[in-house]
Amino acid sequence: MLLEVSRLEAFYGALQALFGVDLAVDDGEVVALLGRNGMGKTTTICSILGLLRSRSGSVRFDGTETSRLPAHRIARLGMGLAPEGRRCFPNLTVRENLVAAARPGTWTPARVAALFPQLEERRDQYANTLSGGEQQMLAIGRALMTNPKLLILDEATEGLAPLIRQDIWAAIRRLKAGGQSILVVDKALAELLPIADRAFVLEKGVTVWRGRPDELTAQLQDRYLGV
Ligand code: ATP
Numbered sequence: 001m002l003l004e005v006s007r008l009e010a011f012y013g014a015l016q017a018l019f020g021v022d023l024a025v026d027d028g029e030v031v032a033l034l035g036r037n038g039m040g041k042t043t044t045i046c047s048i049l050g051l052l053r054s055r056s057g058s059v060r061f062d063g064t065e066t067s068r069l070p071a072h073r074i075a076r077l078g079m080g081l082a083p084e085g086r087r088c089f090p091n092l093t094v095r096e097n098l099v100a101a102a103r104p105g106t107w108t109p110a111r112v113a114a115l116f117p118q119l120e121e122r123r124d125q126y127a128n129t130l131s132g133g134e135q136q137m138l139a140i141g142r143a144l145m146t147n148p149k150l151l152i153l154d155e156a157t158e159g160l161a162p163l164i165r166q167d168i169w170a171a172i173r174r175l176k177a178g179g180q181s182i183l184v185v186d187k188a189l190a191e192l193l194p195i196a197d198r199a200f201v202l203e204k205g206v207t208v209w210r211g212r213p214d215e216l217t218a219q220l221q222d223r224y225l226g227v
Contacts, residue, residue, distance in 0.1 A: 001060070002027050002181050003048070003150055008057035008067075010040075010047040010205075017043045018205040021057070023183075024198070025150060030172070030182045032192050032213065034225060035202035041185045042084055044202065045154050049081060050074040062149055080148030084155040084185075086139035090128035094119055097127055097138055098145050105147025112141035115171050133164030140171065149181060156186045165191070189221065201225070 003025040010018040021044050025031045033041050046052040048059055050071035059067045066074050088097050098109045113120035116137040122130060127138060136157070143151055156172065157165040169191045175182060176195060186192050193199065193213040201209040201216075201224045209216070209224060 001025070002029075002062055003183070004058075004060045005044075005048060006058045008044065008047055008059065009055065010043055010052050011054040012043075012052075013054075016205070018047060018055075020206045021047075021202065022207040022210065023048075023200050025181055025183055026197070028176075028179045028181055029197040030176050030184060030195050032196040032199040033183060033185045033202070034189075034199055036225060039202040040205040041202055042154055043205070045081065045152055045183075045185070048074075049079060049152070075146070078147070078149035079152060080143035080146040080150070081152045082136070082139040082143045082154065082156070084158070086132070086136045088127040088135060088138050088142060091126060093124050093126055094130070094138055095123045098141055101142040101145040103146045107144045107147050109141075109145075112144060115144075115174065116141060116167075118167070131161075131164070133160045133167070136160060136164075136168060137171070140168070144175075151175065151180055151182045153182065153184045153186070156184050157188055157191070158186065169195075187225075189225070 001024050005021060005023040008018055008021040018040050035041050043052060047055040050069055061077055064077060095109060098112055118134060119137050119141060122134060157168050173195055184192060196213045199213050199216055200207055203224060
């Protein structure tokens with residue numbers, strides 16, 4: 001396993017948000033992390049990355065127990081996050097954002113441009129002048145520039161226009177075809193489930209279901225993910 005999370009608990013001050021999250025991603029897999037709003041998906045990602053320090057349980061990444069390591073050490077082991085809200089440096093250009101994120105490896109601005117041609121047209125624009133969809137492409141591009149063993153996408157297409165969403169999903173499919181391991185949080189089950197190798201469902205900070213996406217029946221979707 002590339003990533004193996006077991007019995008993860010996490011706290012915001014005195015408030016416990018995760019009570020036992022299990023999650024696993026194998027090399028080359030796309031894994032869907034699902035759950036209604038507020039069930040703990042972002043908290044799980046922040047805990048895995050060490051961004052939330054008050055945590056316990058086990059996180060093994062690429063053979064290393066990371067649950068007690070600080071965030072910068074964990075990132076260096078090879079996790080790249082495109083965060084919810086797609087934060088980029090607003091006063092840097094597209095190109096500068098990509099270069100600023102670079103770590104040694106095969107990803108270059110040219111390779112990001114091949115994945116997201118729209119971004120190439122905007123290469124000299126400041127990030128704060130991009131559309132939401134372009135900012136998300138840039139956020140994914142920045143994460144890729146770190147040459148991550150595991151790419152983590154939190155709310156990959158949330159709030160984006162339908163056409164741009166399709167571009168993002170197409171890019172994710174291409175990354176998967178290239179062997180990239182990806183952990184994805186998104187509510188667009190129709191797009192996410194067909195490309196996912198496995199899925200995990202959170203409810204109130206606990207993994208309540210895990211399995212193959214085709215086993216997540218309409219009834220289960222309604223029970224765990226319905227509004
Ligand atoms: P969403 O899809 O809405 O982002 P989520 O599944 O990612 O939901 P989290 O954001 O991880 O859920 O939230 C899990 C729980 O932790 C919620 O009860 C939320 O209110 C709480 N929480 C999240 N961030 C904080 C914070 N900074 N301080 C205190 N509580 C928080």
